[in-house]
Each structure stands twice: as C-alpha cells, then as structure tokens.
Amino acid sequence: MKQYDAIVIGGGHNGLVTAAYLARAKKSVVVLERRPRVGGAAVTEEIFPGFKFTMFSYVVSLLRPEIIRDLDLPRHGLHILPLESTVTPMENGDYLAAWGDHDETRRELYRHSPRDAEAYDEYGRLMHFMAQAVKPILGMVPPDPTSFAPGDLAGLLKLGKHFRSLGGERLHALVKLMTMSSADFLDEWFETDVLKATKSASGIIGTFLGPRSPGTAYVLLHHYMGELDGVFRAWGFAKGGTGAVSDSIAAAARSFGAEIRCNAGVSKVLVRNGHATGVALENGDEITARTVVSSLDPRRTFLQLLESDQLPPEFVQDIKRFKFRGSSGKVNLALDALPSFTCMPGIGRQHRGAFSISPSVDYVERAYDDAKYGEFSRRPYMDIVFPSMIDPGMAPPGKHVMSIFVQYAPYNLNGGWTDAKREAFGDAVVNTVESFAPGFKSLIRHRQVITPLDIERITGLSEGNIFAGELALHQLFFLRPAPGWAKFATPVRGFYQCGSGTHPGGGIMGASGRLAAMRILKDGT
C-alpha cells in the first residue's frame, strides 16, 4: 500500500493551501475531503438552476498575496474583483455611502457631519499605522511568551522590538484597540451614529459579541490591513464566487502533484507510540503517511479524530473550553431583477458594492440582545452583496443572485433549530430587507436559508462558527487554539493542525495553511 509523506484531512482552503505547499516541496500528499467537492466553507454551488450561490463565505478578505504568487493562483483561475462601495440605508430614508473615491466619500460624510469628515482622514491614518503594526504578526509563527526556547525568545524579541518601534502614542492606541468595544473606540472619533454603526459592524462578524462588547475594536483593524495591501487588492469578490478560490488552490495543488480525494471522510487518526501513522476513513479503509495534518477545527481535530487518552488531559480541557458559538447565518437568493432601495432609488453602481444593514449602533446592539437571550435577531445586521453585479456569470444574463450575511443567528437557539424556525429566520431577513427596499420580495425566485446548524451539518464547522472558533482576543495568537500549542504542532508527534482554528485564523486568508506547511517542512516529514 502506498505510504504518503503527508495526509491532509479536509479540503477547505487552508487544507488545500497546506497540501499545495507540501506538494510544491516535492512531498507526496493526499487531501481527504468528506464532501463531494473541495472548498469547505468556500464553495460555490448551483442550488437553483443557472444561479450560483456563494454558499457560506462570500468575499475574499485577506488572502495572502504571497500565496497567490507562490501557487500561481491566477493561472489556475483566481481573479479577485474589487468591491468598492458600501451603502448603509438609514431608517429615516437617508443613507451613508462610502465610495471607491476618497474625495467622494469625504464629501458624503461631510453631508452628515463636517467634523467627522475631517476626523475620518485622521482616523484612517491612525488605523493605517495600527494595521502596519499588527500585520507582521499575521505572517509569523506565534512565539510562546512563557517559553525560553531559542526560537520563542527570538520571536518575542523581534515582536518586542517591533512594538517598541511604534512609539508611545501608537502603542497606547493599540492597547485601546485590543481592549475596548468598537462602539466606545469609535465614540472617541466620530459623532455620526450611522457611521459608527457601519464601522462597528465589521467588528462583530463571526463573534458572539455586540458592538458595545469589549474586545470588538480589534477587528476594526482587519479592514485596514486589507488596505495596507493596497494595490494587491486582496479584498474583494472572487470571480466565480469563493468556490473559485478553493478550486484554484486545488488546481495548483494538483499541478504540483498532490492527490485530492472527495467523498473520503476521515473517522480517526491512527496513532502508534505517540506518533501519527495515518488515518482510518469512514468506509473503513486505512491510509498511512509519515505526517498527518488536520484542517478541521480544534474540537473535531482533537476530540473527534483522536481518543482523549492520546492527549494530555490539560490540553483536552483547553480544547473543550475553546469557544465556537456560531452566531451568523446566510440567506442566498435568486432574483429576477435587482431591488431598488428607498434611500437610493433605481439600479446603479451602488449594486456593485455592499449594502450594510446597520442603520444605528442601537439597531446592531439590539440585534445582539435578541441573540444573547437565545433568539435570532428580529431585525438583524446584514451585509448584502449582489455577486452577479460583479461577476455576471453568477446568474443567467439579466438575472441576479443576492448574498445576505446575517447576524445574529445563535447556534444554541431557544428550543433548537427546526425547519420552521429556519424559515421564520429567513422571513425575518427578507422582511427586514423589504423594509428598506419595498417590492424586493416579489423579485425572489428561490431562497436558501442557512443557519449555524446548517453550516455545521454541511461543512462540519463546530457550532457553525465561520472562523473555526471565535475570533476573540482570548483565542488569538499564541492562545489559538490552546496555550503552548499555537505553532501548528500537536501533542501527537507527526500530527499537525493547519485550519482557521490556528493562528492567525479567520476569513479566506490561507495564512494558517501556509504557516503550517512551513512548519511541517521545517520539522522534516
């Protein structure tokens, strides 16, 4: 029987990135994917004939440019298209818009508050410096601050120097960002409520927190990190949807010689004498390899693929404490035509960007209140895009698809999720959009409603958390997924983790997949 250098469990984008890098280094690699297609939560599926849905994730956030280049992804079909504007409809019929052109955005903001229009540039400058301060961390293996190993010390020293070089003022701002709520942080800068609401909404995505919860300010930075990449424009919409990102990584991996098997769910990692030796498939087959890598989330990686007696008990406790708390849902629609919003009537360039349903900080916080007590938001926060306006190939000519990211929909819904509750949730979403775009409902030809339970059922992500574990400060960097085990290795020798549940986690970034591959190659498979 063939012995591989490495088995990668799970064909999501991170698993594929790890496989591609290993294969590129001339290792024999097989990716084992449970579903009939690769992609994990980055898949495009034709749920309704002719209409392609970006089922779960819908934008490419911070896909690392070095991955795009190293794997030559454009040659394998990757094309990231710009998503330039955000329009926030307000409840009084007005709107707040951010356009691609800086002057135009400033003038729009001036309409709401001349003071904020000026503060906006200063704020942008500060966030630019903050993002610059944090960004190198994304590309480094997190050093353990409690360790005296030379590698950790060198990493900490580098990090220490880096933060000292920021200077006092910026370091203080960074500490604020790391500890404050996004609403409080934005209060220090702006007076326009709808601006604060829309900005703070980006801090709550994928978390079980509200804009007034401490710790949410940090995520504000992510937007600016995308901007730091500047002309890289790694922030956008992938032609063909996020599934095309996965497909391009898979094609790259294959071109380097990696094997990808779908319909090949793994039930257990085989361990002998504390060393991983291969995997057992759900169909009973066994595959052996010198190295096994899991791209699944930490809970499934350690509590499902391994027996608890194969791991140190404290570590098992840490993993059990790792928080998931899926809080987002998705509604995908096939439309006969684009909806016209009351605040900006007609069809136009606004449909090529995002619509943010975040009319006020209170609105978003109230949406969270519902979730806090176990209900889905009656009037949820939504991030809406029309993928067919960016890539017309997503729908038949002249028709459209609409992707609605919704928060909050708690995994642990009171009484549990049922088909009826899913539809009620879908109704709440559609009715809320209708209130900003009357007539919208009559354009819907097909509706797909996805709850966190559905996310878990389809992709395997525990509790439907889109980041494979909440992106909260206590679960980041050297704490992701557990103290002492943030460097992709695990307590089982030859067994590694590479998914979003490891540093830096979150979004279609691919950084953890790449860093894990680097680690594995360094250790020597």
Add this chain to the structure above:
Amino acid sequence: MSLRTTPFHPRTGPLSEGQAWRRWAGYVVASSYELSHDREYHAIRNSAALFDVSPLYKYLVTGRDAARLLDHVVTRNIGKAKVGQVLYTPWCDNDGKQIDDGTISVLGDQTFRMTSADPTLRWLHLNASGLNVSMEDVSERTAALSLQGPSSRAILQIAAERDLSALKYFRLTSARIRDIPVTISRTGYTGDLGYEVWVDAAQAVPLWDALMEAGTPFGITPAGMLALDVARIEAGLLLIEVDYFSSRHAWIESQKSSPLELGLGWTVATEKERYNGQAALAAERQRGPAWQFTGLTVDWDSLEQLYADVGLPPRLPGQAWRTSVPVYDRGGHKQLGYATSGGWSPLLKRYMALAHLGSEHAPGTEVRMEVTVEHRRKQAKAHVTPLPFFNPERKRA
C-alpha cells in the same frame, strides 16, 4: 476642442466622469471613463470591455498587385494568406530596423485593410512604383470598436444574431449588427478573447448602442486607454514610441530595433521573395540578435524590503508606467539593459515590466531593476520572465 473627436464621441463624451482624455493620432480618446480605471481593467479579464479604437490609421489597399506591394513592405508572407485572415506584422527599413507594426486584413483576393500606429500612406506609395495598386486612407471614414474579454463572444453573437464560434483567432468575417454592415475580426490588444468591429463612421453611434444593449446583461464596460495599457503589458504586446522607436523617428542608430530584437522573429518570413530589410534580417538571424525584448517580474519581498527600510509599506504606481528604467546584473553594477513599460498586474498580483536586455540573459536570470523609493534610487530584485505574463486558453479557443 482643437483635436478631433472620434465618431463615437456622442456616446463616449457623456460617459467621462473625470474628463480624462488622452491624445491618440490627432484624436482624443478616454483615458478612463470612471475616476479610476480599475473596474475597466477588470472588465477585460472578467466580462467584456468596450474600447474606441477609431484613431488607428487605416488604409485600403486594392488592385492586382496589392498583395505584391504589401509583401514588399511587411515582413510576413501576405501571398500565403487566405481571404478572411488577419496578420499581425511589423515592417522595416532596408537595414531591417522596424518602422511600425500593425495588422493586415485580407478582405478579398485583391482587397486588404492595413492598420498602423503612424501614418503610412507615403511609405506605401514609395514602395508601389510600377505596381498596379491603389491605396486609400480610410482612417476617418472607418470607425472601430474593440470588444475584449471572456464574455465578448456571447455579446457579439447576440448583437450579430449569429454563431461566432467558428471564427478563429486572427480571422475576420462580415456581419450585420442591427442591419449595420460591419466587419468583425477576432483581434485585439489585450491578449484575451476579443474582437474588433469595423464600421462606416456614419453608423458608429447605432453600433455602439447595439453592443451596449446586447452587452449590459453580461457586464459590458466602456474602457479607456489606462486599462488597456495594463492588459497589453500582461499580454506582452509592445507599443511604438514606448517600447521601441520607429526607425524613421530615431535620431541615432542605437534607438532603432529590429523585429528579431523585439521578440517578433516569428513574423519575419524566411521563404518569401525580396522585401524591405530582408537581407539585413537574414544576416541578423544568422548571427543571432544582440538584444531581446522580454518580461521582468519584480521580486515582491525585495521591493517590500526597500520600502520597509524607510518605514513604509510598499507602494506601486497606480497606473502602468512608460519610462525608461535601467536594469542591472545581480551585483547591481553592470547595466544589462532597460525596461520601457511596467506596472502592477491586479490579476496576477505581480509587478511586471517589459524590458530590452542583451539576448544572453535567459529566462529565470536574476537581475536588478531601478526603483525610486522616497526620492532615492534603489534596486529591486527581478527575474527575467518569458512573455506573455498572461495567456488564457480562451484567447484562441
């Protein structure tokens, strides 16, 4: 406006958000219609971009000796071409130095349309003595649109109400779009699936409207020269007066280039009878050209480091540049040549440049390209990369 506008101006004029126009052969055309050319660029690779290319010089060459004349002038073999074919070709002076490049459409046995970047009528006349041929400058009365991108075929098929899948790369056909007689050629300057539509100038506006209407469900996007410039660099297509000088405009010998030095060796016929520059080109081919025209990929980490050294994130020009930039060996001292165009590829996520280097520097060779970082001259690592940078299957499929 003292310069001419093209026959499409009634439509393109109102589209211009920032009044950004560029001069081209005595006309003005849009640099970009939107404030940024970004979306126009992406349309080329994502859906379909519509360019007004009317300023091209266009000549109708007809008569019994038409093919003979053209064969005498250009380097490709026109006599062997079939009706319905389009040939991209350079033409040279007697020393084998390139004067210009353009296309020749074989419209009939004795009817050809030649396009050029510079006026060429006098040159044709000089070469036509004793031949039974007539030449007509049809630049003004022929308007042209270029529809480029993966959806271009679908759009044209709807507009022309016919199947175009049999129309191969660098072939042409006559067609009707809303009863307007047009010639459709599968050509372009983007290295993508694309077509150019040639029409009587009087019918220009209705043609524009027809294509826009057919194209709207497919995301058709009017695009300007800034977007085109990025795409043509990705496609490795050279531009006169930028990447090379016409031998007729060069002031000194070293400003001239031969097609062999410009990567156009494939266009230089070896088997046809006497043509301008033939002997010189044959001799040059024999000894091997001294220069090559090639791609450079600037190493990102190296560029990032140069900026990090002054405390900045990397910055790149937002538009393609057209200046001469020195290229050195990996030691950074010996100059190997110069880059003439460059820019960031939003699709490939690569900083690319087109360069003239000594022909001995094979693909993969590490070199240094000069970059200016905070007012100071620096050198970024780069690698010699074969052209084109981007060559999708759909271009020929």
